Amino acid sequence: MSSNSAPQRTASAEEVARFTAMAEAWWDPRGKFKPLHKFNPVRLGFMRRVLAQHFGRDENAAQPFEGLRLLDVGCGGGLLSEPLARMGFAVTGVDAGDKNVAVARIHAEQSGVPVEYRVGGPEDVEPGSYDVVLSMEVIEHVPEPDRFIALCAGACRPGGAFFGATLNRTAKSYALAVVGAEYVLRWLPAGTHDWRKFVKPAEFAAMLRAAGIEVRIQKGLAFNPFADDWRETDDLSVNYMLFGVKG
DSSP states (O other): OOOSSOOOOOSOHHHHHHHHTTGGGTTOTTSTTHHHHHHHHHHHHHHHHHHHHHHTOOTTSSSTTTTOEEEEETOTTTTTHHHHHHTTOEEEEEESOHHHHHHHHHHHHHHTOOEEEEESOGGGSOTTOEEEEEEESOGGGOSOHHHHHHHHHHTEEEEEEEEEEEEOOSHHHIIIIIIIIIIISOSSOTTSOOGGGOOOHHHHHHHHHHTTEEEEEEEEEEEETTTTEEEEESOOSSEEEEEEEEO
16 A cells, blocks of 8 residues: 555554464364364355356366455454465455464465465555455454445455455344353353444444445354354354445
């Protein structure tokens, strides 16, 4: 981004410190990011299916998205960036935590997956330069969600795709995602989430609409304790995903 002054940061220093402290655990499927490892296959399946339809690509091809550029905002250790690069995308992952980016770079190098990682946020990205922009499980951790989403949307080219994912602000999400996941099951460290920062689907869609993105699909994610896995659902009351298109 060309500017004479440094852009105002979108990340919360407190949240960056919280996730940086756990950085070495990103790729441990039984560690502090176990829930992400568990529902990543569902999220990736959803993205592959929807994006293949949107861009007119063969979903069953080895690398259906060759020639397309993708930005993963708040990429963490690269749990989505790497598999998306394997699908053919030219992936750029940005994260405000330098240690997260260091872990992501090392893992990508060891795996032989070409991903460009940068320390920063959507404010550091050239506007309109990506075919796909992701903001997955990030909006609930930033101090100014509207500005953050506007900058993410700004990175997307006209006709491009946006994916977002977060937690709904409901009594059910408090019971399951905060009390259950952090204090009972201990899937996540206590204090990982602040329920007051959860975003309702209508609120997320309004932010995107204000930024020029029309939401076309909303899908929930539900945990099946008997099968110990996650699945897509029409229930948006806890975890949910959004797909939208830039006008």
